[in-house]
Amino acid sequence: MAMNINNINSNRNNAIDNSRQQDRSRVSTSDQSAQTASTSAPQDSVMLTDQARQLSQIEQGLKQSSGTDNSQRIAALRQAVSDGSYQVDAPRVAQKMGSMEEQMNTLYR
Structure with a gap:
Protein backbone atom coordinates (compact mmCIF):
# COMPACT_ATOMS: atom_id res chain seq x y z
CA MET A 1 0.00 0.00 0.00
CA ALA A 2 1.52 3.31 -1.06
CA MET A 3 0.83 6.66 0.63
CA ASN A 4 1.18 10.05 -0.98
CA ILE A 5 3.09 12.21 1.51
CA ASN A 6 3.73 15.13 -0.80
CA ASN A 7 2.16 18.41 0.47
CA ILE A 8 1.17 16.78 3.76
CA ASN A 9 1.30 20.08 5.64
CA SER A 10 0.02 22.33 2.86
CA ASN A 11 -3.46 22.69 4.38
CA ARG A 12 -1.98 23.54 7.76
CA ASN A 13 0.45 26.09 6.27
CA ASN A 14 -2.37 27.72 4.30
CA ALA A 15 -4.46 28.01 7.46
CA ILE A 16 -1.55 29.63 9.32
CA ASP A 17 -0.90 32.07 6.47
CA ASN A 18 -4.58 33.01 6.31
CA SER A 19 -4.66 33.58 10.06
CA ARG A 20 -1.60 35.82 9.89
CA GLN A 21 -3.09 37.88 7.06
CA GLN A 22 -6.32 38.34 9.05
CA ASP A 23 -4.34 39.46 12.11
CA ARG A 24 -2.41 42.01 10.03
CA SER A 25 -5.59 43.41 8.52
CA ARG A 26 -7.18 43.71 12.00
CA VAL A 27 -4.14 45.59 13.32
CA SER A 28 -4.08 48.03 10.42
CA THR A 29 -7.85 48.60 10.71
CA SER A 30 -7.61 49.26 14.45
CA ASP A 31 -4.66 51.65 13.88
CA GLN A 32 -6.69 53.60 11.32
CA SER A 33 -9.74 53.81 13.58
CA ALA A 34 -7.56 54.92 16.51
CA GLN A 35 -6.06 57.70 14.39
CA THR A 36 -9.52 58.80 13.24
CA ALA A 37 -10.83 58.80 16.82
CA SER A 38 -7.88 60.78 18.13
CA THR A 39 -8.27 63.53 15.52
CA SER A 40 -12.02 63.93 16.01
CA ALA A 41 -12.24 63.46 19.81
CA PRO A 42 -12.93 66.54 21.95
CA GLN A 43 -10.31 67.75 24.39
CA ASP A 44 -10.44 66.20 27.85
CA SER A 45 -10.83 68.39 30.90
CA VAL A 46 -10.16 67.90 34.58
CA MET A 47 -11.94 69.47 37.54
CA LEU A 48 -10.24 69.30 40.93
CA THR A 49 -12.20 68.89 44.12
CA ASP A 50 -11.59 71.06 47.17
CA GLN A 51 -9.71 68.19 48.81
CA ALA A 52 -7.43 67.86 45.78
CA ARG A 53 -6.71 71.59 45.90
CA GLN A 54 -5.89 71.36 49.61
CA LEU A 55 -3.56 68.43 49.02
CA SER A 56 -1.89 70.33 46.20
CA GLN A 57 -1.35 73.33 48.47
CA ILE A 58 0.13 71.09 51.17
CA GLU A 59 2.41 69.47 48.61
CA GLN A 60 3.61 72.85 47.38
CA GLY A 61 4.24 73.96 50.96
CA LEU A 62 6.30 70.86 51.64
CA LYS A 63 8.32 71.40 48.48
CA GLN A 64 9.07 74.98 49.51
CA SER A 65 9.95 74.17 53.12
CA SER A 66 13.59 74.25 54.09
CA GLY A 67 13.63 70.57 55.03
CA THR A 68 15.25 70.56 58.45
CA ASP A 69 18.21 68.29 59.05
CA ASN A 70 17.10 65.55 61.42
CA SER A 71 20.19 63.38 61.04
CA GLN A 72 21.42 64.04 64.61
CA ARG A 73 18.01 63.32 66.09
CA ILE A 74 17.69 60.14 64.04
CA ALA A 75 21.14 58.98 65.12
CA MET A 100 -4.13 62.94 62.77
CA GLU A 101 -7.48 61.13 62.49
CA GLU A 102 -9.34 64.41 63.05
CA GLN A 103 -7.28 66.12 60.34
CA MET A 104 -7.98 63.30 57.90
CA ASN A 105 -11.71 63.48 58.65
CA THR A 106 -11.78 67.18 57.79
CA LEU A 107 -10.26 66.40 54.39
CA TYR A 108 -12.97 63.91 53.48
CA ARG A 109 -16.05 65.85 54.52
Missing part, protein backbone atom coordinates in the same frame (compact mmCIF):
# COMPACT_ATOMS: atom_id res chain seq x y z
CA ALA A 76 20.24 59.58 68.78
CA LEU A 77 16.97 57.64 68.41
CA ARG A 78 18.75 54.73 66.73
CA GLN A 79 21.27 54.62 69.54
CA ALA A 80 18.53 54.71 72.20
CA VAL A 81 16.60 51.91 70.49
CA SER A 82 19.68 49.75 70.05
CA ASP A 83 20.83 50.10 73.68
CA GLY A 84 17.29 49.68 75.05
CA SER A 85 16.96 53.11 76.66
CA TYR A 86 14.20 54.37 74.35
CA GLN A 87 10.91 54.85 76.19
CA VAL A 88 7.59 55.08 74.30
CA ASP A 89 5.25 57.80 75.59
CA ALA A 90 1.99 55.91 74.94
CA PRO A 91 -0.42 58.76 75.89
CA ARG A 92 1.42 61.15 73.57
CA VAL A 93 1.34 58.63 70.71
CA ALA A 94 -2.41 58.10 71.23
CA GLN A 95 -3.04 61.87 71.30
CA LYS A 96 -1.06 62.37 68.06
CA MET A 97 -2.92 59.52 66.36
CA GLY A 98 -6.27 61.03 67.36
CA SER A 99 -5.17 64.43 66.10
Whole structure:
Protein backbone atom coordinates (compact mmCIF):
# COMPACT_ATOMS: atom_id res chain seq x y z
CA MET A 1 0.00 0.00 0.00
CA ALA A 2 1.52 3.31 -1.06
CA MET A 3 0.83 6.66 0.63
CA ASN A 4 1.18 10.05 -0.98
CA ILE A 5 3.09 12.21 1.51
CA ASN A 6 3.73 15.13 -0.80
CA ASN A 7 2.16 18.41 0.47
CA ILE A 8 1.17 16.78 3.76
CA ASN A 9 1.30 20.08 5.64
CA SER A 10 0.02 22.33 2.86
CA ASN A 11 -3.46 22.69 4.38
CA ARG A 12 -1.98 23.54 7.76
CA ASN A 13 0.45 26.09 6.27
CA ASN A 14 -2.37 27.72 4.30
CA ALA A 15 -4.46 28.01 7.46
CA ILE A 16 -1.55 29.63 9.32
CA ASP A 17 -0.90 32.07 6.47
CA ASN A 18 -4.58 33.01 6.31
CA SER A 19 -4.66 33.58 10.06
CA ARG A 20 -1.60 35.82 9.89
CA GLN A 21 -3.09 37.88 7.06
CA GLN A 22 -6.32 38.34 9.05
CA ASP A 23 -4.34 39.46 12.11
CA ARG A 24 -2.41 42.01 10.03
CA SER A 25 -5.59 43.41 8.52
CA ARG A 26 -7.18 43.71 12.00
CA VAL A 27 -4.14 45.59 13.32
CA SER A 28 -4.08 48.03 10.42
CA THR A 29 -7.85 48.60 10.71
CA SER A 30 -7.61 49.26 14.45
CA ASP A 31 -4.66 51.65 13.88
CA GLN A 32 -6.69 53.60 11.32
CA SER A 33 -9.74 53.81 13.58
CA ALA A 34 -7.56 54.92 16.51
CA GLN A 35 -6.06 57.70 14.39
CA THR A 36 -9.52 58.80 13.24
CA ALA A 37 -10.83 58.80 16.82
CA SER A 38 -7.88 60.78 18.13
CA THR A 39 -8.27 63.53 15.52
CA SER A 40 -12.02 63.93 16.01
CA ALA A 41 -12.24 63.46 19.81
CA PRO A 42 -12.93 66.54 21.95
CA GLN A 43 -10.31 67.75 24.39
CA ASP A 44 -10.44 66.20 27.85
CA SER A 45 -10.83 68.39 30.90
CA VAL A 46 -10.16 67.90 34.58
CA MET A 47 -11.94 69.47 37.54
CA LEU A 48 -10.24 69.30 40.93
CA THR A 49 -12.20 68.89 44.12
CA ASP A 50 -11.59 71.06 47.17
CA GLN A 51 -9.71 68.19 48.81
CA ALA A 52 -7.43 67.86 45.78
CA ARG A 53 -6.71 71.59 45.90
CA GLN A 54 -5.89 71.36 49.61
CA LEU A 55 -3.56 68.43 49.02
CA SER A 56 -1.89 70.33 46.20
CA GLN A 57 -1.35 73.33 48.47
CA ILE A 58 0.13 71.09 51.17
CA GLU A 59 2.41 69.47 48.61
CA GLN A 60 3.61 72.85 47.38
CA GLY A 61 4.24 73.96 50.96
CA LEU A 62 6.30 70.86 51.64
CA LYS A 63 8.32 71.40 48.48
CA GLN A 64 9.07 74.98 49.51
CA SER A 65 9.95 74.17 53.12
CA SER A 66 13.59 74.25 54.09
CA GLY A 67 13.63 70.57 55.03
CA THR A 68 15.25 70.56 58.45
CA ASP A 69 18.21 68.29 59.05
CA ASN A 70 17.10 65.55 61.42
CA SER A 71 20.19 63.38 61.04
CA GLN A 72 21.42 64.04 64.61
CA ARG A 73 18.01 63.32 66.09
CA ILE A 74 17.69 60.14 64.04
CA ALA A 75 21.14 58.98 65.12
CA ALA A 76 20.24 59.58 68.78
CA LEU A 77 16.97 57.64 68.41
CA ARG A 78 18.75 54.73 66.73
CA GLN A 79 21.27 54.62 69.54
CA ALA A 80 18.53 54.71 72.20
CA VAL A 81 16.60 51.91 70.49
CA SER A 82 19.68 49.75 70.05
CA ASP A 83 20.83 50.10 73.68
CA GLY A 84 17.29 49.68 75.05
CA SER A 85 16.96 53.11 76.66
CA TYR A 86 14.20 54.37 74.35
CA GLN A 87 10.91 54.85 76.19
CA VAL A 88 7.59 55.08 74.30
CA ASP A 89 5.25 57.80 75.59
CA ALA A 90 1.99 55.91 74.94
CA PRO A 91 -0.42 58.76 75.89
CA ARG A 92 1.42 61.15 73.57
CA VAL A 93 1.34 58.63 70.71
CA ALA A 94 -2.41 58.10 71.23
CA GLN A 95 -3.04 61.87 71.30
CA LYS A 96 -1.06 62.37 68.06
CA MET A 97 -2.92 59.52 66.36
CA GLY A 98 -6.27 61.03 67.36
CA SER A 99 -5.17 64.43 66.10
CA MET A 100 -4.13 62.94 62.77
CA GLU A 101 -7.48 61.13 62.49
CA GLU A 102 -9.34 64.41 63.05
CA GLN A 103 -7.28 66.12 60.34
CA MET A 104 -7.98 63.30 57.90
CA ASN A 105 -11.71 63.48 58.65
CA THR A 106 -11.78 67.18 57.79
CA LEU A 107 -10.26 66.40 54.39
CA TYR A 108 -12.97 63.91 53.48
CA ARG A 109 -16.05 65.85 54.52
